[in-house]
Amino acid sequence: MNLTEDHDETMTNVRAEKVREVARLATRTGRARAGEFLAEGPQAVREAMKSHIARDAEGKGAVVRQIFATDDCLDKYPEFEEMVAKAPGVRARLVSPEVLAAMADTVTPQGIVATCVIPETELEQILAAKPALVAVLCRVQDPGNAGTILRAADAAGADALILTGGSVDIYNPKAVRSTVGSIFHLPIATNVELSEVIAALKAQGSTILAADGYGAADLDELQDASAARRTGGTFETNSEAPVLEDPTTWLFGNEGQGLNEDELSRADHRVAVPLYGIAESLNVSTAATVCLYASARAQRRK
Template identity: 60%
Template sequence: MSNPRADRVRDVARLAGRSARLKRGMFLAEGPQSVREALVAHRERLSRGEEGLVTELYASQACLDRYPELAEGAPGVQTRLATDEVLSAMADTVNPQGVVAVCRFLHRPLSEVLDAGPRLLAVLCQVRDPGNAGTVLRAADAAGADAVIYSGSSVDIYNPKAVRSTAGSLFHLPVVTGVDVAELAAECAGRGIGILAADGYGTLDLDALQDASAGRRLGAAEKSTTDDAAGSATGSGDSYDLAAATAWFFGNEAQGLSEEEISLADHRVAVPVYGSAESLNLGTAATVCLYASARAQRR
């Protein structure tokens, strides 16, 4: 393909817009890393007898020469060579990395995710920046979380910038979108999943919770001291066991969690800041919190 004004090129480029994505149930994956992971997920779905994920793939010859695994394609995927001009017209970035894939939406129903018995969930409440939405998903993937859940007021995770920010992690773990957080909180309570609100003004200190978790693991503290420091997921108002099944609530970049969202949580947890920074950004705070739970659960 060499004509950047062709109808097919314009049709693909429209998926950079939310309305076109919602209408077609499709989104764009750009760059070798993201497309590679999309193809892996595509093949895994087919092996389970499910519908494939990738429908179309456009790549330059230079890209296929450098990443021959992309040239292998996958069953049901229409693969076409395209010039750099065509790829630039399709992609959302100014300098695309030589490959663009058209993918089907891959979010799951909330009930399906919760019925699977998750141990660690990342919940994004009113997160508006696509880069942050993707970065938190990538951190959740790295921490071994079971799913990432986006409230109905959060940014579209299929936004091209959000997809790029996940660096392929979007294709690794279940994603739930358009969730009502009050409904989610009720469902978590019914399943014994604790809810922690990441909040700079929290009454619980994440370091203290981690110390208590380490004390239990190593047997370094007396039982009474450990219980007073951390307790369990259903313990007193000043205690929580990080090893318990947990859903972390992360709020809006500027305002944080709303009072209503905080009220749905079992505890408010603060990440301590030892230097002069006013606070941590969303991606960093989420990473610290998710890894704290992951370490406690996996030990």
Template identity: 50%
Template sequence: MRTPDRSSSRAHAVQGRPDADVLTNPRSERVRSVRRLAGRPSRVRAGLFLAEGPQAVREAVRPGPSGTVAAREVYGTVEALARHEDVVADALAAGTVVRPCTAEVLAEMADTVTPQGLVAVCRPVDVPLATALARRPALVAVLAEVRDPGNAGAVLRAADAAGAGAVVLSAGSVDVHNPKCVRSTAGSLFHVDVVVGADLGETVASLRACGAAVLAADGDGPADLDDLADEAERRTGPLAGPVAWLFGTEAQGLSAEQRALADAVVRVPIHGRAESLNLATAATVCLYAAARAHRRLRADAGPRAAGSVGAP
């Protein structure tokens, strides 16, 4: 006989669902279908992905850049739902289904070894490049064949923190909906426009056509980021307007062909004895250099002064 999916017990009141049954069977098909989203084939077939932990779920139930909410369902232990009332309230306000479950059920759904009590089943967040550029972002991060999910997620998080409007992942890059990548973004995946599977040459051409300077980050680049920052202080140089940064893989960096696409190849200066910077650190420094230049321009001449892609 098939074990029932729900117990006869009731959850503590979940706002808007005071009679929600607690899911208790970790072997039910519902639980298995959520768990399968850890794999790319299941994500592609279902058109869904998984976000784990209070921070990621909190952002998933709030409107993203397009005004839509990514989370379709939220699962949480009774204790976690009670502890994160703001997440429950935002989810229900957005029309997202909230389902209480036992810790055993949540552990079976989650991809992490020690889940934090909440998971959300989400719709994909990626948008076409044209949609991202139509919002005229002044700062864009482009990842060229970055395959490590932790690195890609960390760069996306840094881009969000620096105020970038879009992150573009080229063809051959990691699936941004990979559970590790989602976790590494710490919720930033839901804050910026994300473009996936882009042709790098076409992306660069589109960015340049919209008025952005395209800079390639490379440890051996002939241009020095400190010098560009000095130029920006004088309101000149590529950082004094819309900027798109190209970042390559942790091990190989950008290829010669990829570097050739950029207007300038820029190195982050090493003032100490470190051999190099890792991808996420170098990306953060580059993105913040542009963000600082834009902030100064806005302070000088108003909110449009730093420019945005496509701005006159």
């Protein structure tokens, strides 16, 4: 590992201030004060470093501040030494397993963590890119769900993730781990007023769809109609039904309550994911994955 010149020894003191400083990033207050969050594990740190190197090449701001890794981890993943050499401004330190454990949020850390800059992405920046597919989390409070939805949005090729006030901090360690590195791939705007998001995206021509188990529109029927349009056929559906090929913004609600009436009333359509078994409902992250992929498939095949 390339070490900074003022540190040439492995960190072994678990009570050192630097260790406490990194560990505080597990708390919302600690993240807010530092303007940083913690990425844990080889996959998350690898994606953070790729993003850092790419942004540096474009003359943009830093992604990673510091990396802390054990010898065993570097023996297993030697590519990190090369990445650090290509990443200006990133400070790297060797640490003992005990120090790494004191820094990390997980019970069994994977030998490497990075402190990363919390990006300040404004809604205007997302709008400037004319997004075709956006996921909006309305009061989603479980970090695992939020992180999984972000990962699904990334995999589906969505253009952005937006979280309204009352939603979980997406830079919570559990949420970051759930993204498996996708947190470094998508623009993310947090604590945004839903009315502002919807007004702005509607003005750009985006259709607002609310994922709602009691919705009048059936996602299967919308996909069948999309397939029929591609092949020049016909599929009988409501003439006012949404077109999945169009620019779309999906709203996903709270785990226990779903979308409330105010949130639902702001959507152009309420769309239900059909249930074929006897399950009462789908987990919000599972429903979000199905909905985002339905839109992504239709848009890509248009």
